[in-house]
Amino acid sequence: MIDYNVFREFGAAIAHLGETAQKTEIPDEQRVRQAKQVMLSKIDRSMAVDLESCVKCGYCSEACHFFVQTNEPKYVPTRKLDLLRRVYGREVSPLRFVRRLFEAEITADELRQWQELVYDSCTECGRCSMACPMGINIARGVNVMREALAAAGLAPDELAAVAQEQEQRGTVFGVGPKELQAAIAKLRESGLDVPLDKPKADVLVLTTVIDILLFQDALLATVKIMNHLGLNWTFRTGGFEAANFGLLSGMEDLQRQASRKIIDEAITIGAKTVIVPECGHAYPALRWEGAAMAGKPLPFEVLAISEFLGREIKAGRLKVKSAGARKLTYHDACKLGRHGGVLDEPREALRALGVDFRETEPTAEMNWCCGGGAGVFLINRAAGLRQKAFELKQQQIDATGAESVVMSCGSCRLNFMNGQANSRWPVKIESLVELVSDHLSD
């Protein structure tokens, strides 16, 4: 049961989040220099192909929820890479000697202008890449732009504040090992066995600040399922936080630090599997970028909880009973689906529950983003834009006739709840892990 007082408190905390960011005054020349340094360090062959290829067809605009909902040309995805293109054109491109004559240096004012484009109006959902006839990975370029802006001291205050907290204190929204221990103690009061800091375990289960503070039922559900399967698993106070604000804000050092914390813990306990909770970006952060952060392949598999559930159900190891003929649809979090490849497994789980499952149109890797991903949910000035993007998602869900929308991402869930509060939307918002846990066979 969600405590809506905590949800409101969470909203109030976000409203003041930016005020806690430590600001450093950086001269404009230095901002440009630092931003360029990051851009140049990220341009490789693959990105060069992307930056050379755009034919300016504008098709990507049709794929972007922020453009579709506002009709604002400035939000066209390919344009978000223009500064990166210029730096590439002048400094790296094979035609740089000529392009320098026609293309101006980027400026600090342009970097400031790009804040809105790469943070507020882009969830790095990657849908634009699905539309691009040239196959340009625009989301990857936007992520480089975020890193460049962060290096220039131009990350939005809200993201900077959380990133600074994670970097300096090792906590996220004040949640650290003590808060995890308190949450676990609460679960144990209900008679549950909750392993914490076992020296050796096959499975390391991660959690996240949102589950500890707000979606405690998701945490409870995860524990129930792991115990039900009889696995040798544990939480670890030294590496439990799956959320990676280094990735979201564009601070690669912090991203590396946050990933390594988990990787080191998993290696210490000899884990064969690490399970990422219902936290969208946390999955690609560890599953697809973790090895790069560690500088070597990971000696364990990384599974999103939804992927794990589908896999266990399909293998017959996890048995569930019918959830009744309820009309349900599934929202693919972009970071899990389009970025992560976790598409079939959550559907396996839903079908096993015997519900009246309805796909959205479009669905899976073509699904619309909810508008709150990649940290956009935390950016206060983006609230209006985010709500507009969410309305598209609402329409998509409504068209299925489903009475409930299931998801496996806490950020999406928060954004859905926020959107629901704004529009009094009657559709029920549910977590996949909670739904499965509620229907475990005896």
Add this chain to the structure above:
Amino acid sequence: MDWLALARGPLFFLSLAIFVAGIAWRLVGIIRLGAKPSLAAPRSTATASAAARTVFARMLPRPGFHPSATLATINPYVYHLGLAIVAFGYLPHIDFVKRLTGAWWPALPDWLVFLAAGATIVSLAIALLFRLTDPVLKLISRGDDYFTWIVTLLPLITGMVVILEPSGAVHAREAVVYPGPLAIHLLSVELLLVWFPFGKLMHAILFIPGRAQLGMFNERRGVRS
């Protein structure tokens, strides 16, 4: 040396050399940058087939996108196909290639080539109209987009000027009846060849690695692209 001889001879070979060397320069400049291999365990290793599939699949519009009145999907097909038909299907063009290399292939009927040329010109005009009026396209367009448009259109226009008889008649005789207009036509083609490696026309080559690498990236992650 008259203009036609110049356009058919030294200038043509010079433009061809710039075309080849320019493309090579641009491709080598990209390839030399290198790439870090992904260290993450892939969900699928069928990356070669995914690359090939994506190269072909992206030739078709992706279902599931909102229809747009301005970003019409049919128009680009018209001028891409039209240009291919005119450039490679017209008998005098094939004769030109045969004289240079000895290679030849069957020509398409004149009516089809003329129809394609007409449709291509109209289609390019529509493309320009979109670029000038659509707010998104206006915002993202650069000088390259407009110059490339001109350079692409010129050979079509100058080519239409020299078509005054069936291609079979041109093919049957050695002598050139309209040396001036033909020289202009050849010069416009040479301009296109020279511009090709430096502007957006390079997409005719870059679409292959661009689509292929996205297909491989997505396949590794288990995402259909």
